Amino acid sequence: MLTFRVSVVAALSNLEADVRVFGEWLGSELKLPSRGHALALFAIVLIGAALRVTGLDHPMRFDESDSFLHTVLTDWFNVWTDYTVPNNHIFYNLLAHLSVLTLGETATAARLPTLLAGIAIIPVLFFVGRALFGTHAALLAAALVSGLPALVDYSTNARRYMLITLLFLLAIVPTGILQQRRSITAWGVIAVLMTAGLFTVPTMLFAFGTILLMVLLAATPTRRKPLIFESIGVVALCGFASIVLYLPPAMRCTWDAIISNRYVQPVTLDRALGQIAKSLNFASTTSVEPALLLWAIGLGLSPRACQSEEDC
């Protein structure tokens, strides 16, 4: 009994130290940029936010109005358990339900979580980008996402897309410390974000896979093996948490309703390429070629990109 108590106390104090180290590391990662960069980032976030807020008056689209009428306007239990159609992005709709209860039964209230996520993506991408490529690339990337029509549109569409994107970007932040040392707190943060994403939509699995690949590909030889085992542990934890969270809808509507989406059908190559080009274009009515050329040049040079300003 005494041994058990000693090991619990040791584990708790280890955890406390782990949280403290993670907090210090995070503080240094999120340190504000220089005054010039901070002002530029602030201006970009403001422009991106204004662009998104003005799109809030777009009439309700089909999927979001379906979700609004048949899920968001019902009660908490129904939002959590009704999976008769895969249109219910549960975690998003729980947030939208809370927003509607607080602000009233309007499109703006239902779109508020996606709007906030869409705006938050801009500064979060800046901090993620700064850690990976330095401040200049991070600032340019923030500027690009602030006005990219695809991201602006989805920021005013009461659906999962911006929430998933934000959770994915947030989960990249703690991966930095994992390359240096073992951090239960960093894995805990990733696990919470990924479980929230999986609870929104099962296809978050792909974003989860992307995060794990980023962690494993960045690992130094000494950290590679431990990271593989730690990744397996986190996958198991998130899998278990997701199964528990999906149990009520599965009991009401079967597991098949959750894992097989009959509405998402493969599309033709032409249509997919057209939609991808449209997502990368800077405005829906202008020619896509200049935008694609810019993306191609940037992506083509990215394998040789500098990791910081000093390296350039």
Added chain:
Amino acid sequence: MGNRARIVSTRLPVGRRLLVALIIPAAAICVAGRFIPPPRVLLYMLPIIALLSAAGLVQLTAQIVKGRAERVYSWIAVAASLLLAIHLTATRNASPGFDQRFYQQIERAANSLAPSVKSSSLIIAPVPINHPLQYELLQLGQTRRAVIDPRHLRRGRSLKDRNKVWIVRTHPEFKSDRWQLNTGQFDLTRSALSEFTAPRLVRSTEFLQVWVADRR
């Protein structure tokens, strides 16, 4: 210095490993989605693609702006953001996209229907009109069950006690690769309305038509 060189030599450069980390899940999504899934499934990657492109562009221009990089990149970023915002707003105001025009017409149809719809009326509207129309009617004070999909139309049940039926459908000449349109459903609806007068067209726009039929 020696330690840094050793680490760099054993790891992929960040740009390459990010590309690999995007390409493998994209391939997995294609396999899971039976070849080509709708690109919106890949939307979560878009900010990272923007970051990679931005890093590439910085690599390209690094030698030119050396020495005053902070100021130059800050101005370029703010200017790019502002130009994108102005361009997007201007092009959308000048010519609203398909989505905007389509759903605006539903909004207008709801505005025109709302004063005429009584509790003894029924509105029949197929996908993708039904839910947006119902939402707009709800905002205008109509009950939530005002609109039904023609697939759920049960002759003698939904139509029982109804004196007037409004039918909102897409314009027959309107073509879309996004929505499978509903001429067949409209014919089905008309065949279910045997106790009503022949539907007459009361409103026609670029995308929508509103028809009305009264009980005989």
